[in-house]
Amino acid sequence: MIKLYDYPQCPFCRKVRIVLAEKGIEYERILVDLRKKEQKKEDFLKLNPYGKVPVLVDNDVLIYESSIINEYLDEKYPNPPLMPSNFAARAKVRILVDFCESHFYPPWYNIYREITFKTEHERNDDLIEKSKNEIKEHLYRLEQELEGKDYLAGSYSLADVTFTPKVAPFDSLGIQVDSELKNVRSWVEKIKSRPSYQAI
Numbered sequence: 001m002i003k004l005y006d007y008p009q010c011p012f013c014r015k016v017r018i019v020l021a022e023k024g025i026e027y028e029r030i031l032v033d034l035r036k037k038e039q040k041k042e043d044f045l046k047l048n049p050y051g052k053v054p055v056l057v058d059n060d061v062l063i064y065e066s067s068i069i070n071e072y073l074d075e076k077y078p079n080p081p082l083m084p085s086n087f088a089a090r091a092k093v094r095i096l097v098d099f100c101e102s103h104f105y106p107p108w109y110n111i112y113r114e115i116t117f118k119t120e121h122e123r124n125d126d127l128i129e130k131s132k133n134e135i136k137e138h139l140y141r142l143e144q145e146l147e148g149k150d151y152l153a154g155s156y157s158l159a160d161v162t163f164t165p166k167v168a169p170f171d172s173l174g175i176q177v178d179s180e181l182k183n184v185r186s187w188v189e190k191i192k193s194r195p196s197y198q199a200i
């Protein structure tokens with residue numbers, strides 16, 4: 001059976017769990033307690049030299065890096081497909097996955113860290129404000145990407161999966177979506193209401 005080395009709140013683990021749920025794949029969850037620095041222990045570093053979760057072990061196949069794990073799962077378990085069949089459309093999904101992880105995630109994590117790990121008194125409000133403005137700009141880009149579509153690639157794909165753990169907790173992070181961003185608003189509701197998100 002597939003093993004997933006996992007940490008419940010980690011957005012990278014969550015995006016892998018969404019794919020496993022979408023495909024109905026059974027797996028064993030192995031908790032790596034990041035608070036106890038278990039990810040830096042010798043045994044874990046043998047699985048992932050970067051000392052990070054998630055890690056997926058599928059019999060003799062060992063994979064780390066969440067986006068690579070998700071593509072592996074989609075190729076090995078093709079139903080339902082989470083990548084388009086056309087190679088140009090697949091490249092577009094990868095651009096959006098990279099946009100999410102390289103550009104959307106850093107300001108999102110600034111906000112997450114300040115809100116989750118700090119008291120109100122300790123928070124860096126300027127950083128939160130600056131990061132919210134960056135997120136806002138990114139949401140305007142997503143609004144265009146979503147024009148005339150239900151999901152980022154037309155049908156639900158790894159691009160939507162990658163954004164889900166970041167956009168689903170917007171309310172608890174105090175991130176607002178401007179009312180004029182109608183496409184983004186309905187997309188957030190759609191991805192949040194999928195059974196795969198409810199399952200994780």
Ligand SMILES: N[C@@H](CCC(=O)N[C@@H](CS)C(=O)NCC(=O)O)C(=O)O
Pocket residue numbers: 007009010011012013034039051052053054064065066067
């Ligand atoms: N690029 C990696 C990022 C994984 C990552 O940063 N995981 C965090 C938890 S959300 C982690 O394991 N951090 C522990 C550490 O850096 O010591 C991926 O996509 O899998």
